[in-house]
Amino acid sequence: VASLKDSADLQVRDQQWEALIASVASGDQVALARLYDVSSRLVYGLVLRIVGNAASAEEVLLDVYTQVWRQAARYDSKRGSVLAWLMTIARSRAIDRLRSCRQEGQCESPLDLASAEQSELASPEENSLLSERQRLVRSAIAALSPEQREVIELAYYSGLSHSEIAAKLGQPLGTVKTRTRLAMIKLRQMLAPIIEGKL
């Protein structure tokens, strides 16, 4: 559980990131570089996890920050933190990439991390507050039942539709939907500190 001081520091950090986004929106290239420096490890980690190979992940990473550059003016702090916004863009672009290469039939398996594991892990101590959020997210995912975790990970990382997930798991569609709903409600409870801005 994060201390009150950590929470306050995190809010300061969120405000700093919001200020960066505001500068990016006004065309400040240095601000974009700063935002990249503080966030690219998280974004790249997510993108790499979804697309499964470094070459595609690098292209997607560039696309993500190019989109941030173009659309920074549309960031709305009422809808969530800058980090959440970045991760939403990153997942969206990564899944787009995954789906298009899947259609062309030349995808590596999204969960095949053979090439991904060759890339360096970001040093964990560089951002202890973000790590606090990460720990919470991971512990929440870990707290799901194996069946729930399975559908959530497939839904989140694979870019498959619910019926494709059902087919992949050999489960009825209704079962998949129910598992997804229950898993999301459980995550909502466990991740409340993040959602409510306390972490």
Place this chain on the structure above:
Amino acid sequence: VREVGELKHEKPNEQIQETAALYALGVLTQHESQAFEAHLLEGCSVCEQELKRFEEIVAALGLGAEPRLPPAYLRDLLIARIQRESRLSVTHRAKSAIGDIYPTDSQSQAGAAQIEQLPAAEPRSFFKTLLPWALAASIAIVALILFAQWRRAEQNISDQRRLVAELRAETDQLRLRLDRQENRSRELEQINAVLSTPGYRVIPLRGLQPAPGASGRVYWDTQRNRWLVVVDLPPAPPGKVYQLWFIAPDDRKISMGLLKTDDTGHATASVEMPPGLGQPAATAITLEPEGGSAQPTLPIYAMGRAG
């Protein structure tokens, strides 16, 4: 999804939560997504609230992935790319799609989207109004440049042509002078040849009334009995030719042949004297009709007395 098609909801139920959760995760089919979006557009705040909370969860789930250090060159590539974009940022920002970050943008931010389109009108008006003019101006400038280059090329060609003509004329002059020099040189050789024979004689010719400036000489090789005649006369008029006469002591006039003058009036002729003619009293040059005459017509242009 069927259930949320038409009604606004009073409070969240399982169906709403399921649809919102699946929508937030992006695993609904396109048809199901559109039906849910239509329901949101009807203004169901319950569903909107549920969706917002699930979207926050989905965004947070990104932190479940292990952070990775991207290759350092990607940062340079990004900077280079946005610098390129910055030069075109007006058009890019105008073209970038609105509301593709949050799935519900089209619904809840419809008003905001309209406001955002206002600044976009500026670059669009650039394309509609300024761009054609800019293109026309560019084409006009290019045309002007091409025209100027064409004019310059034309000028160049005419300059070159004039130069070639001048050079050709000069060459002709030089060739003419060279020809004259060669003729003069041959002439001098012939003169020298006559002058180197024993017993040679020279008869000077003097211009008479029609051509007082005329002059010439007859170099007489007495051993071979040949005359070398070198004269400067007025250029012969068209249809006329100079004729050389041997005037015997008894005043008989014997034709020694025609003298062809060049355009300066210079003439050289080497003539063989008929045998048994003896010593001339004089030699004379008259202007005769083309082809020559049997007997000379007056006046005499040049004359020399032997002796």
